Amino acid sequence: TGNQWGYGKDDGPSAWNINYPVADGDRQSPIDILPHQARHDPNLGPIVLNYDRCTSINIANNGHSVVVEFEDSDDRSVIQGGPLDNPYRLKQFHFHWGGKGCHGSEHTVEGNSYASELHLVHWNAVKFKTFGEAASAPDGLAVLGIFLETGDEHRWLHMITDSLYTVKFKGSVTDFKGFNPKCLLPSSLHYWTYLGSLTTPPLHESVIWIVVKEPMIVSEKQLGKFRTLVFTGEEEDERTRMENNFRPPQLLKGRTVRSSN
Numbered sequence: 403t404g405n406q407w408g409y410g411k412d413d414g415p416s417a418w419n420i421n422y423p424v425a426d427g428d429r430q431s432p433i434d435i436l437p438h439q440a441r442h443d444p445n446l447g448p449i450v451l452n453y454d455r456c457t458s459i460n461i462a463n464n465g466h467s468v469v470v471e472f473e474d475s476d477d478r479s480v481i482q483g484g485p486l487d488n489p490y491r492l493k494q495f496h497f498h499w500g501g502k503g504c505h506g507s508e509h510t511v512e513g514n515s516y517a518s519e520l521h522l523v524h525w526n527a528v529k530f531k532t533f534g535e536a537a538s539a540p541d542g543l544a545v546l547g548i549f550l551e552t553g554d555e556h557r558w559l560h561m562i563t564d565s566l567y568t569v570k571f572k573g574s575v576t577d578f579k580g581f582n583p584k585c586l587l588p589s590s591l592h593y594w595t596y597l598g599s600l601t602t603p604p605l606h607e608s609v610i611w612i613v614v615k616e617p618m619i620v621s622e623k624q625l626g627k628f629r630t631l632v633f634t635g636e637e638e639d640e641r642t643r644m645e646n647n648f649r650p651p652q653l654l655k656g657r658t659v660r661s662s663n
């Protein structure tokens with residue numbers, strides 16, 4: 403059916419514009435970030451995360467990534483400050499990653515990729531009633547992007563990687579309670595910010611991107627566990643390893659990238 407998209411040769415990013423013409427739009431993501439061309443904006447305050455009462459619900463394999471969903475019926479876990487005019491509610495987080503030894507981040511910095519990228523997806527519940535409504539509005543979503551670099555083991559990432567075997571196949575979902583993603587964040591939240599889009603179909607141009615400069619460090623072993631997931635369902639014959647689920651950088655088309663200090 404028309405909505406089938408992926409990261410392969412025939413259904414990958416270069417073919418997405420067939421079913422999703424906005425793929426060729428003016429504010430597409432990800433982008434290559436050039437720090438020296440980013441405008442330092444002293445009015446850009448710090449990002450403030452209020453995740454202390456966040457409620458994680460489940461972890462799932464949606465056939466494109468592994469996603470942890472949160473309860474978003476009130477303002478129990480929000481991001482605010484920085485470029486945001488309102489608090490945005492945490493809806494879910496997920497990852498993008500590469501193959502063994504290859505890189506897998508979506509945003510790049512001066513042409514350099516990281517091994518992986520974590521996206522914490524938030525929506526503007528002040529202006530919109532549902533995530534779906536916000537996801538189609540120019541200021542509807544705020545996604546916090548965190549790069550993952552390989553090095554020492556991350557002390558808390560095991561809480562996710564130890565659960566990945568339970569969501570190996572597309573369509574699998576398991577309970578995942580009591581996880582606070584604040585434990586994944588690097589010490590500094592200095593960031594770049596620009597107006598962009600979802601990096602997968604439907605590619606809505608509704609995202610205020612906040613890309614944190616400092617990567618989180620994870621071990622190659624921890625990253626390898628993400629590659630034990632498969633894109634395919636348990637009932638399907640082939641087992642296509644889930645890796646390289648990233649969109650390459652898109653044209654800036656005159657946009658300005660701003661930098662916090």
Ligand SMILES: NS(=O)(=O)c1ccc2oc(NC(=O)c3ccccc3)nc2c1
Binds near residue numbers: 533600604
């Ligand atoms: N790579 S990305 O740009 O962060 C990105 C890309 C595509 C996305 O679609 C959704 N949908 C929901 O989260 C959702 C969750 C629950 C109900 C409806 C939608 N989030 C996305 C984030």
Ligand SMILES: [Zn+2]
Binds near residue numbers: 496497498521601
């Ligand atoms: Zn993403």
